[in-house]
Every structure is written in structure tokens, then in C-alpha cells.
Amino acid sequence: MTSPLAHIPDLAAWLAASGLAELELRGPAGHVRLVRGRADAVTAAAPAPPAGPARDVVRSPGVGHFLSAHPLRPEPLVGPGDRIAAGQPVGLLRVGDLLVIVTAPVAATVIRVVAQEAALVGYGDSLVEIQPEG
Amino acid sequence: MIRLLACGALATVQDRGRLGALRWGVGTAGAMDTLALAGGNLLVGNPDDAAGIEIQVPPFEIRFEVATTFAVTGADCALMLDGVPILPWTGARARAGAVLRLARRASPQAWGARSYLCVSGGIDVPVVLGSRATQLRGAIGGHQGRSLQAGDELPLGSPDLSPPVAGTGLVPPVVALPLAVDGLPALRVLPAAEYECYRPVSRAAFWGEPWRVTPQSDRYGFRLSGPTLTPLEPLELRSHGIVPGTIQVPHGGQPIVQMCDAQPSGGYPKIGTVIEADLWRLAQAPIGARIRFIETDWDGALAARDALDGWLSAARRALSYLRARSTA
Structure with missing residues (x-):
């Protein structure tokens, strides 16, 4: 190799x-x-707020338009301060009529959604900042 | 197999319907929102004729006795898989023993009236007269010809195709194919045989005014309330064949839209017919909702059907591409 x-x-x-x-x-x-x-x-x-050592970011698994809410729902899937379980949806990538679900890798608290609504994002782009549960 | 742990009223096993049975006097039954069922079947890799469960009244709770892929489509609802929130209109993987719970969403504006659970392989109840659909009136098809209840065990068929990657969803057709007039959900209607027998003011009101879905609305038919529809002179008809979508006007002048459990004949005058391609929109209008009618013609009805077929074909292609890529 x-x-x-x-x-x-x-x-x-x-x-x-x-x-x-x-x-x-x-x-x-x-x-x-x-x-x-x-x-x-x-x-x-932007100047980052002080964070604990374990801060992490959920990254885009592919290319698509970022949606913070499911198309049937007005409210975002997650917001700052929400406690989320591993595997819980935190955002969506819209590719035509397909939706790719972006899930939390670990149980965590949401710090903030960093991706802009409907913005085209690519593989590895930061979507949601989280603080994994210690 | 799946086991029902909790079940609200009137959940039934449904497929796309007992098509071709009207000639024997047997109603079509089947999913009220056939587009949602079709979308769910695509998400779990099922053939078009696979059966799912139509859920009208949450809560609804099941345990998957085998590991499988499933999707809940149709009306929006709160979904928890082993206590973790998941999304509607999305394929998801369940381990053997996993518990799925559907509940009403806290938001009073949650879209739709009927949800569909599709499981890879389909709900494998016996085929009766060419379909697995439950027909409650005749107590045939589905699971023992009746609505489901807690404790029921439903067999699953073996999957024909490897299901697409879990974690992929579809933009619901109400978002992808919207249709509204003055902010109200709209349905396209063909004028029917007795349309010209109504007073011009009634015909104008039929197209121009909103109609409310009354509590006397179910899988048999939707009774609407609105302006009184008055014929030019009293109409008396012999019983004749009718189909889902037929809009009858009884003597009170308030229309009834026949739905998929309608009997196959009736004698009321018919002012119009909701086109087949828009019946799912009415199926998802909850009691109390207001709707509008849009006049269309034969070509318009066929174009609407082509648009639905196009949406399904595009979804099928996109999901097949993902499946091929994930197994490559």
C-alpha cells in the first residue's frame, strides 16, 4: 500500500x-x-463559542440540498439544546425526489445546525454541531 | 411475521385493490391512498401488488419478529422505533424484536388522515378474488376479513428484491405534486351524466365554493357539506353501476363522493366524478377539512394519471440506482 x-x-x-x-x-x-x-x-x-473537549460535528454523507425539516413538517428536526439518541434524524439531503436521512452517530446534545436551509452541500460538509454525551 | 401490540380502530390489510371485480358486484376495496401504498412498497423493494396496513386511528404498535425493512407513508405521524424517533416516507431497518410505535403528532396541522405501513415482502394474507385487500362489507380478504386488533399475528412474504439502502426516503407526493385552489386541497372532477340536470347556480357553486368533509365520511364514501345542489326538476333514476370517485347527490342536495369500499351500484344522480389520479388527495383530507373541485376533461384526467405514473417511475429509478450503487 x-x-x-x-x-x-x-x-x-x-x-x-x-x-x-x-x-x-x-x-x-x-x-x-x-x-x-x-x-x-x-x-x-465566526468566532466559536467555548466548547467542551468532546464537541463533534455531523457531516454530510453525500451531495444534496440540506433540509433541516421534513417536507411534511414546518418545524426543524432538531434545534439547539435538544438531546438526541444515536441514529436519530438530524437533517435531510434532498436529491430530486429522494431524501437521504442524516442521523446522529452517537447520543448527544445539539449545539446548532450549521448548514444553511436548502443549500447545496457536498460530502463531508459540516451540517450539525453536537456535544456527545460523556 | 409481525405482531400487533396495540391497534386503533379500523386498521386493515390493504393492497392496491380488487381490480376487475366490479363486474361480479364486488367492490374494489384496497388502500384509500394508493399512491402512499405504492411509495411505501417502492421504499421497501416490494412489487406493486404487495399488501400493507392502512392505519386510520393511532396509536398503532407492532413488534417485528424477524429483521426486516419497513416504511410508513401516507399521513404524517410520530414514529418511534425502539424509542428512537424516525421519519415517515423513509425506508428503515428493524432488528428482530424491534418495536415500532405510531402516534398522532402533537401538531394539529399534521398532514393527512391515513398512514400506511409497508414491510419488505408484503403482508402475506391469502389472496381472495385476486387481491389481499380487506373488504369489510363482505368480510372477505385481508386478515380474516376484518379490521386488525391487538394480538393479531401477520405473516410476511419473502422479499423479491433486495430493498434499497435504509435511511433513504421520498419527498411525499403532496409536496412533489401539489394541487390547491385558494389555499385548499383541490380535486379534479369530470362532469358526470346528470351534470346538466342541475341549476346553473348550483353548477357554479359546485366549482366555486369550498366543500367540508363531514364526520359521516369513511372508506365507503365522503359526505360533503356546502351549498345545496338543486336539480332543474326532480330526478328519479334506476340503480346503475358506479365507481370510486362518483359524486352522487341525494335529495338533500349535499354531495357524497364514493370511495374504495363503495357498493358497486347506486341510484342517486351523479353530478361529477373525482378523477382516479386525485382520489388519494381526498383520502387524505381529514374530517372537518375543506376542499375545492376543479373541472377537468378526459385529456386532463389522463394527463394527471401520467403525472402520477411519472412520479412513481422517477422514484423507482432513483431507488434502483441507489440499490445498485450500494451493492456494487
Whole structure:
């Protein structure tokens, strides 16, 4: 198995061509994370509220338009402060007439929904910040 | 097998209906919202003729005795699988022994009146006259020809197809194929044989005014209240064949829309017929809701049916693509 480090020039070229903001690869041999426009991204980020060490983020499992509420319901699936179970839906990706359900990986408390309503999101984009139960 | 732990009134096993049986004087029965049943069957990888459970009055609670894939479609309801909230119109995986509970949603605006539980393989009750649908009037089909009750055990068929990836849902057709007039759910109607026999002011009111779904509305028919429909002169007819969707006008001048448990003949004059493609919209109008009628014609009715078929075909293609990708 070759090290992912050997492929960084290729990966960087793909990232530049793709329009993606970030590329992350995890494998047994290592872990690579490439971020485009890092300086801009950091300065543009809102100052994060102080958080416990275990803060986590639910990431998009694919490409689609993010929905915080089920199309039959006016109210969002989760909001700040909600306690959620592992496997509980926290958002949806709409792809045409299909809905991909985004679920909480672990029991947690919702900090905030970070994705914008109806925004097109891609694989790995941050959707919902959570504080896993300790 | 699934076991019913709790069951509100009038839950029944239904498929798409006992089609072709009207010639024997046997009503179609079947799901009131056949589109929701079809969507649920797609989500769990079932063929179109698989049977599910129509749930009219929550709560409803079952235990899956085997691991399987299921989906609850139709009316919105609060769904808990082993105590964890899940979403309607979504395929979900249940382990053997898992308990699914449907309850009414706290929101009074929760959409719809009937939910459908579809399970991979379908509810495998005996086929009677070509269908598994429960016909309560004749006490045939479904589970022992009756509505379900706590303690019932229902066999599941073996899945024909590998079901799509759990965690995938469909945008409900009420969102994908909306139809409303002045903010009220609307139904397209063909003028029927006696339409011209009504006074012009009644015909205008039929299209122009809202109609309320009265409490005397069920799987047999929906009695509506609104402006009085008055014929030009008294009408007397012999009994003749009628179909689900037929809008009859009894002497009081308040219309009745025949639904899927309607008897196959009747003698009241007919002012119109709700097109087949819009019957699911009426099926999901709860008691007390107001609806509107839209005049259409033969071509309009066929176009509406094509639109439903198109929605189902697109959903089927998208789910097949996901299934192929997940098994590749």
C-alpha cells in the first residue's frame, strides 16, 4: 500500500479543480486533510463559542440540498439544546425526489445546525454541531 | 411475521385493490391512498401488488419478529422505533424484536388522515378474488376479513428484491405534486351524466365554493357539506353501476363522493366524478377539512394519471440506482 502522502500533488490538483473546500482521506496508513483557501476560511469563520473537549460535528454523507425539516413538517428536526439518541434524524439531503436521512452517530446534545436551509452541500460538509454525551 | 401490540380502530390489510371485480358486484376495496401504498412498497423493494396496513386511528404498535425493512407513508405521524424517533416516507431497518410505535403528532396541522405501513415482502394474507385487500362489507380478504386488533399475528412474504439502502426516503407526493385552489386541497372532477340536470347556480357553486368533509365520511364514501345542489326538476333514476370517485347527490342536495369500499351500484344522480389520479388527495383530507373541485376533461384526467405514473417511475429509478450503487 502506498502512502497517501505520495499522492498529495494529485489530490491538491483534484481539489483545486473540483470546487470543493476541503478534502479529507482517512486510512490505515495515515490521514490527510487538504483545505483550500485556508487563510480566507479561517478569517471568515465566526468566532466559536467555548466548547467542551468532546464537541463533534455531523457531516454530510453525500451531495444534496440540506433540509433541516421534513417536507411534511414546518418545524426543524432538531434545534439547539435538544438531546438526541444515536441514529436519530438530524437533517435531510434532498436529491430530486429522494431524501437521504442524516442521523446522529452517537447520543448527544445539539449545539446548532450549521448548514444553511436548502443549500447545496457536498460530502463531508459540516451540517450539525453536537456535544456527545460523556 | 409481525405482531400487533396495540391497534386503533379500523386498521386493515390493504393492497392496491380488487381490480376487475366490479363486474361480479364486488367492490374494489384496497388502500384509500394508493399512491402512499405504492411509495411505501417502492421504499421497501416490494412489487406493486404487495399488501400493507392502512392505519386510520393511532396509536398503532407492532413488534417485528424477524429483521426486516419497513416504511410508513401516507399521513404524517410520530414514529418511534425502539424509542428512537424516525421519519415517515423513509425506508428503515428493524432488528428482530424491534418495536415500532405510531402516534398522532402533537401538531394539529399534521398532514393527512391515513398512514400506511409497508414491510419488505408484503403482508402475506391469502389472496381472495385476486387481491389481499380487506373488504369489510363482505368480510372477505385481508386478515380474516376484518379490521386488525391487538394480538393479531401477520405473516410476511419473502422479499423479491433486495430493498434499497435504509435511511433513504421520498419527498411525499403532496409536496412533489401539489394541487390547491385558494389555499385548499383541490380535486379534479369530470362532469358526470346528470351534470346538466342541475341549476346553473348550483353548477357554479359546485366549482366555486369550498366543500367540508363531514364526520359521516369513511372508506365507503365522503359526505360533503356546502351549498345545496338543486336539480332543474326532480330526478328519479334506476340503480346503475358506479365507481370510486362518483359524486352522487341525494335529495338533500349535499354531495357524497364514493370511495374504495363503495357498493358497486347506486341510484342517486351523479353530478361529477373525482378523477382516479386525485382520489388519494381526498383520502387524505381529514374530517372537518375543506376542499375545492376543479373541472377537468378526459385529456386532463389522463394527463394527471401520467403525472402520477411519472412520479412513481422517477422514484423507482432513483431507488434502483441507489440499490445498485450500494451493492456494487
